[in-house]
Amino acid sequence: MSNSPVIAQECPDCGAQLDLTEAEEVGDLVDCPNCGAAFELVALQPFTLAPFVDEEK
Numbered sequence: 246m247s248n249s250p251v252i253a254q255e256c257p258d259c260g261a262q263l264d265l266t267e268a269e270e271v272g273d274l275v276d277c278p279n280c281g282a283a284f285e286l287v288a289l290q291p292f293t294l295a296p297f298v299d300e301e302k
């Protein structure tokens with residue numbers, strides 16, 4: 246039994262494994278620890294990440 250199930254999810258950019266749990270909520274931002282890309286969690290069923298683009302450049 247695990248009290249914090251990990252959701253296996255790969256970074257869409259570099260393929261690194263992201264450490265996500267069921268505590269994540271829609272709208273949360275997830276940072277990839279490998280490439281630094283940011284993603285917004287847009288759905289839980291199924292678990293869906295969308296690229297979070299900062300267009301202030």
Ligand SMILES: [Zn+2]
Pocket residue numbers: 256257258259260261277278279280281282
């Ligand atoms: Zn990445």
